[in-house]
Amino acid sequence: MGVNNNPWFKLCFLFVCFCFQSHISFAAGKICGNQSISGKQTISSETGEFILGFFTPGNSSKYYVGIWFNIPEQTIVWVANRDKPVFDIYTSDIRISNGNLVLFNESGIMIWSTNLSSTNSSSLEAVLLDEGNLVLRDGPSSSDPLLWQSFDHPTHIWLPGPGAKLGFNKITKKSTRLTSWKTNEDPAPGCFSLELDPNSTSQFFILRDMSNILWTSGPWNGQIFSLVPEMRLNYIFNYSYIDNENESYFQYSLYNNSLKSLLIMDVGGQIQQRTWLQPAKQWNVFWAVPRMQCEMYAYCGAFGICNKESEPLCNCLEGFGPKSVDEWNSRAYSDGCQRKTSLHCGNSSLVNKKSDRFLEIRSIVLPANPRPWAMAVGNAQECESTCLNDCSCTAYAYNGSHCSFWSGELLNLRQLAKDDIDGKTLYVRLAASEFSSSNSNKGMVTGVAVGSSVMLILLGLLLSVILRRTNMRKTGTFFTHTDKHGSFPYFDLSFF
Ligand SMILES: *[C@@H]1O[C@H](CO)[C@@H](O)[C@H](O)[C@H]1NC(C)=O
Ligand SMILES: *[C@@H]1O[C@H](CO)[C@@H](O)[C@H](O)[C@H]1NC(C)=O
Ligand SMILES: *[C@@H]1O[C@H](CO)[C@@H](O)[C@H](O)[C@H]1NC(C)=O
Ligand SMILES: *[C@@H]1O[C@H](CO)[C@@H](O)[C@H](O)[C@H]1NC(C)=O
Ligand SMILES: *[C@@H]1O[C@H](CO)[C@@H](O)[C@H](O)[C@H]1NC(C)=O
Ligand SMILES: *[C@@H]1O[C@H](CO)[C@@H](O)[C@H](O)[C@H]1NC(C)=O
Ligand SMILES: *[C@@H]1O[C@H](CO)[C@@H](O)[C@H](O)[C@H]1NC(C)=O
Ligand SMILES: *[C@@H]1O[C@H](CO)[C@@H](O)[C@H](O)[C@H]1NC(C)=O
Ligand SMILES: *[C@@H]1O[C@H](CO)[C@@H](O)[C@H](O)[C@H]1NC(C)=O
Ligand SMILES: *[C@@H]1O[C@H](CO)[C@@H](O)[C@H](O)[C@H]1NC(C)=O
Ligand SMILES: *[C@@H]1O[C@H](CO)[C@@H](O)[C@H](O)[C@H]1NC(C)=O
Numbered sequence: 001m002g003v004n005n006n007p008w009f010k011l012c013f014l015f016v017c018f019c020f021q022s023h024i025s026f027a028a029g030k031i032c033g034n035q036s037i038s039g040k041q042t043i044s045s046e047t048g049e050f051i052l053g054f055f056t057p058g059n060s061s062k063y064y065v066g067i068w069f070n071i072p073e074q075t076i077v078w079v080a081n082r083d084k085p086v087f088d089i090y091t092s093d094i095r096i097s098n099g100n101l102v103l104f105n106e107s108g109i110m111i112w113s114t115n116l117s118s119t120n121s122s123s124l125e126a127v128l129l130d131e132g133n134l135v136l137r138d139g140p141s142s143s144d145p146l147l148w149q150s151f152d153h154p155t156h157i158w159l160p161g162p163g164a165k166l167g168f169n170k171i172t173k174k175s176t177r178l179t180s181w182k183t184n185e186d187p188a189p190g191c192f193s194l195e196l197d198p199n200s201t202s203q204f205f206i207l208r209d210m211s212n213i214l215w216t217s218g219p220w221n222g223q224i225f226s227l228v229p230e231m232r233l234n235y236i237f238n239y240s241y242i243d244n245e246n247e248s249y250f251q252y253s254l255y256n257n258s259l260k261s262l263l264i265m266d267v268g269g270q271i272q273q274r275t276w277l278q279p280a281k282q283w284n285v286f287w288a289v290p291r292m293q294c295e296m297y298a299y300c301g302a303f304g305i306c307n308k309e310s311e312p313l314c315n316c317l318e319g320f321g322p323k324s325v326d327e328w329n330s331r332a333y334s335d336g337c338q339r340k341t342s343l344h345c346g347n348s349s350l351v352n353k354k355s356d357r358f359l360e361i362r363s364i365v366l367p368a369n370p371r372p373w374a375m376a377v378g379n380a381q382e383c384e385s386t387c388l389n390d391c392s393c394t395a396y397a398y399n400g401s402h403c404s405f406w407s408g409e410l411l412n413l414r415q416l417a418k419d420d421i422d423g424k425t426l427y428v429r430l431a432a433s434e435f436s437s438s439n440s441n442k443g444m445v446t447g448v449a450v451g452s453s454v455m456l457i458l459l460g461l462l463l464s465v466i467l468r469r470t471n472m473r474k475t476g477t478f479f480t481h482t483d484k485h486g487s488f489p490y491f492d493l494s495f496f
Pocket of ligand 7: 162238239240253
């Protein structure tokens with residue numbers, strides 16, 4: 001977050017400790033009746049783990065009401081008035097009014113509210129619970145009716161806890177999603193969000209502007225998301241997926257409750273699971289995705305292939321060219337590639353021509369989208385003939401016992417190094433005439449700007465080694481990351 005070491009926060013932190021010790025000022029764990037919070041007053045959860053009050057992010061001169069971890073580094077976990085800051089905290093206040101918890105600005109105008117219409121009870125209380133959940137309930141005890149909770153309205157952070165559900169309500173058709181901050185100093189909703197696929201496929205999407213899918217986690221298999229293999233090494237978090245007739249959602253908890261952790265949709269579009277390292281007094285990024293542009297959903301578009309070691313990152317498969325050459329040359333790859341020669345299969349005007357053939361592409365990550373269908377067979381030859389006979393089949397792969405078949409446009413093809421053990425071989429359907437030239441067809445890709453010389457490649461390799469070295473100790477090296485697929489740079493083993 002980069003907003004630690006800010007003098008105001010330190011001051012506030014001291015102040016909070018002071019309150020706890022001397023009981024001079026407001027130190028209650030709740031807001032009720034005629035009480036209000038303004039200025040530097042705060043409320044804390046029962047064990048003091050979380051604090052609610054006015055804060056200012058980094059060097060900003062704007063104030064927001066939020067909840068933060070009671071630790072030296074300013075770590076805001078929830079914000080009420082995300083896009084309506086106040087400037088004078090002494091004349092602004094948050095209090096219970098007309099059956100709601102309401103934030104009034106300097107002019108006494110309501111700028112944020114829990115927005116309930118159902119109650120006018122006089123026994124309402126707003127309480128900050130130890131998991132970091134702000135609840136509004138009708139009475140002093142935890143068994144009194146719960147009217148509203150901040151866990152149902154997360155901002156950019158998902159905290160562990162059984163009440164913190166990230167998912168989709170099938171009755172109201174509403175998602176509980178995380179939305180990034182605009183900048184590190186502006187908590188207004190930014191362009192990235194994390195939400196569960198409303199179609200109950202148990203995958204998370206990172207969306208840009210709430211609509212374009214930038215990344216998908218792959219479906220949940222009970223232990224991990226298929227595209228987040230580093231989760232396999234986890235024994236700190238208990239993630240669980242619930243799907244019933246009313247809702248589908250994820251929740252997670254810590255096996256050891258004395259740890260602090262959070263999952264953040266950060267300003268750059270990356271999600272990070274962070275854990276607080278008490279001895280070092282800093283957040284450690286436990287895992288983070290997507291780790292590179294090649295992992296962004298459809299980054300190179302249809303039939304594009306991404307290679308993090310190459311410049312440009314995206315190329316079209318052999319036999320394909322960019323749909324929009326200008327866009328492609330300006331490094332906007334999302335339009336993808338199209339066939340140079342249309343397929344024979346299913347084209348009645350081409351009866352006399354040779355039928356289609358398959359281009360072999362080695363050492364790649366097989367496309368996750370569209371999802372393939374599988375069939376058990378005895379040998380690779382059967383895969384080829386099955387695919388050849390089905391005009392909708394665009395590609396196949398054989399894993400020794402099963403064929404996988406893809407139809408339609410292939411997305412998220414990713415080139416790995418030749419010796420990468422995770423590399424697979426894919427066979428992509430092309431018109432036979434694409435093979436007539438004498439060139440070998442082993443995984444070659446053609447792009448618009450393949451003008452890279454050997455010199456450039458060597459330079460790139462050198463640079464990547466340097467980057468790798470310098471990035472080893474850093475976290476959050478989004479998009480400069482050059483680590484091999486399958487190793488886990490964010491996984492701090494010393495943590496265990
Ligand atoms: C709130 O304040 C009003 C007037 O100041 C008073 O009549 C009322 O009893 C107070 N309510 C509580 C719950 O303190
Ligand atoms: C706040 O301002 C100081 C001094 O101008 C600067 O060094 C620091 O990086 C700023 N912090 C943030 C989070 O921008
Ligand atoms: C209080 O909020 C209202 C409505 O958003 C706004 O018009 C007014 O300028 C705000 N007052 C101050 C002092 O910012
Ligand atoms: C409060 O609820 C009403 C109706 O449900 C809605 O139109 C309004 O935008 C909500 N306001 C806030 C601040 O959420
Ligand atoms: C509370 O609301 C109920 C119905 O919504 C109404 O009958 C009652 O008079 C209200 N009480 C107060 C004190 O406003
Ligand atoms: C959900 O499924 C429907 C029907 O299968 C499909 O039209 C829609 O695009 C899907 N939505 C998403 C977000 O995948
Ligand atoms: C993990 O969480 C689920 C759902 O909350 C719970 O049923 C299960 O007992 C938990 N497992 C462990 C080992 O704590
Ligand atoms: C779904 O909601 C209905 C109505 O609120 C409730 O009766 C039912 O138990 C819920 N189902 C589950 C699985 O929670
Ligand atoms: C939980 O974490 C705390 C702090 O890291 C540690 O002292 C404690 O031993 C852990 N407890 C268990 C059961 O692992
Ligand atoms: C059939 O092949 C011809 C000649 O290559 C091409 O112009 C036409 O678009 C193809 N039709 C289909 C449906 O692909
Ligand atoms: C091959 O693919 C099938 C279907 O996806 C899968 O069940 C099987 O485990 C795979 N076999 C190997 C050796 O990976």
